[in-house]
Amino acid sequence: xxxxxxxxxxxxxxxxxxxxxxxxxxxxxxxxxxxxxxxxxxxxxxxxxxxxxxxxxxxxxxxxxxxxxxxxxxxxxxxxxxxxxxxxxxxxxxxxxxxxxxxxxxxxxxxxxxxxxxxxxxxxxxxxxxxxxxxxxxxxxxxxxxxxxxxxxxxxxx
Amino acid sequence: xxxxxxxxxxxxxxxxxxxxxxxxxxxxxxxxxxxxxxxxxxxxxxxxxxxxxxxxxxxxxxxxxxxxxxxxxxxxxxxxxxxxxxxxxxxxxxxxxxxxxxxxxxxxxxxxxxxxxxxxxx
Numbered sequence: 306x307x308x309x310x311x312x313x314x315x316x317x318x319x320x321x322x323x324x325x326x327x328x329x330x331x332x333x334x335x336x337x338x339x340x341x342x343x344x345x346x347x348x349x350x351x352x353x354x355x356x357x358x359x360x361x362x363x364x365x366x367x368x369x370x371x372x373x374x375x376x377x378x379x380x381x382x383x384x385x386x387x388x389x390x391x392x393x394x395x396x397x398x399x400x401x402x403x404x405x406x407x408x409x410x411x412x413x414x415x416x417x418x419x420x421x422x423x424x425x426x427x428x429x430x431x432x433x434x435x436x437x438x439x440x441x442x443x444x445x446x447x448x449x450x451x452x453x454x455x456x457x458x459x460x461x462x463x
Numbered sequence: 464x465x466x467x468x469x470x471x472x473x474x475x476x477x478x479x480x481x482x483x484x485x486x487x488x489x490x491x492x493x494x495x496x497x498x499x500x501x502x503x504x505x506x507x508x509x510x511x512x513x514x515x516x517x518x519x520x521x522x523x524x525x526x527x528x529x530x531x532x533x534x535x536x537x538x539x540x541x542x543x544x545x546x547x548x549x550x551x552x553x554x555x556x557x558x559x560x561x562x563x564x565x566x567x568x569x570x571x572x573x574x575x576x577x578x579x580x581x582x583x584x585x
Contacts, residue, residue, distance in 0.1 A: 324570035377475050388475065395473045398519065399569050402548025409551045416549075418472075418519055 309457050310334055310439055312407025313361065313400065317443065317453050320399050325376050332442035337454065339431045339438060345452065346370070347385060349397040350420045352432055356412035357459040359436050361404070362429055363397045365451035372446065385423055394419035400453070412459055431456055465491045465585065466510060470502040470525065471517040471546070476569070480515055480546060483571050489585065499523025503531060511541065513585055516563075518547035518554070526561065533562035542583045546571060 314331055321327045345364035353359045365373075367385060374382045374392040382389055401416045408414060422429060431438065436458035444450050467484065471477045477495050484491070494509070496502035500522040505511065514532070518525040525545060532538045542564045547554075550568045558566055565579045 320570060323572065374475075377479070391473050391475050395476055398473075399548040402519075403550045403568070405549065405551040405554070409553060413551070413553060416519065418521060 309408060309411065309459075310441065310455060312404045313453060313455050314441055315407065316400050316403040317441070320396070320403060321443075321445065324396065324399060325373060327376070327445050330444040332444065332450075334439050334441045337438050337440045339429065342426065343452075345427070346423065346425060347389070347393060348422045348427060348429055349393045350422065350429060351397050351401040352417035352420075353401070353414050353457060354417070355415040357414060357457050358432060359455070359457035360429075360432055361397065361401050362454040363393065363400065363451060364454065365393075366449070369445070369449045369451055372449070390421045394421055429454075435460070465512040467491050467493050468496065468502060468505055468511045468514045469493055470496045470499065470514065470520070470528070472497050472520040473517075476517070480571060483573050483576050484515075484580075486573050487577055487580065489580070491585075499525060499528030499531075502528055506532070506538070513583070514541065514543040515546045515567075516543055518545060518549045518558070526558065529558065529561050529563055542585065544579055544583075 318329050321329050346367040347370045348362050348364040350360055350362045370389050370393055371382045374389045377392050397419050405414050436456040438454050438456040441453045469477045469480050481493050494505050496505050498520040516525045529543055544565045545558045545563045546567045548569045555566050567575055567579055
């Protein structure tokens with residue numbers, strides 16, 4: 306499963322550079338359990354189906370989601386409004402869609418429309434019980450962080 | 464003035480696509496749709512000269528709209544450029560096989576747009 310992670314790291318770094326104009330510092334990926342507590346305020350989820358099954362999720366604090374939306378819209382946002390949902394959903398959509406290119410030698414994937422989950426301690430419904438979840442931590446704007454979580458089970462493709 | 468139909472379920476992306484297109488200084492006006500179904504209604508109700516079409520959308524996907532467009536004789540020559548995050552080569556091939564005029568992978572940039580638009584003599 307770990308071998309499928311590198312395309313997501315590479316794409317995340319390039320998408321943030323090209324789409325947001327921000328440099329990322331990639332941290333060391335680690336396994337998480339779906340029930341682990343977390344500090345994030347908003348997550349965007351894309352389901353993966355096809356020749357493998359899983360999901361890719363971007364999670365961040367409220368302040369970062371507002372900053373990213375401001376960068377994409379050129380207008381200031383102070384609340385987690387529809388435009389923030391739109392922005393974070395589009396970011397995960399572009400990451401997932403571009404990561405498919407790096408995974409195409411392994412399997413063909415179909416990506417879902419993004420779903421947004423908000424709130425302190427929100428829960429992600431991971432679509433697959435078998436796949437281990439890897440969290441890739443990133444640092445952005447020098448002091449802020451976000452997490453890209455990926456779970457892919459290539460044995461359960463349909 | 465020519466009319467460009469920008470189809471994407473993300474309003475932010477529609478604005479980015481419009482701004483990128485506008486930066487090329489091509490005189491045109493825009494109409495927008497948030498899914499394939501709305502886009503087809505726009506197509507049927509006015510003269511459209513170019514469609515910039517996302518793939519993953521609710522109601523009717525970009526690929527399904529593309530198939531619908533190409534099934535109708537009156538739209539055979541209509542330029543339809545996919546503008547999508549679907550970057551896998553099998554996706555590009557599928558879109559081109561189904562009649563996409565060209566394919567732009569998000570995130571979009573002006574250089575990429577300029578190259579593609581110049582090819583269709585818009």
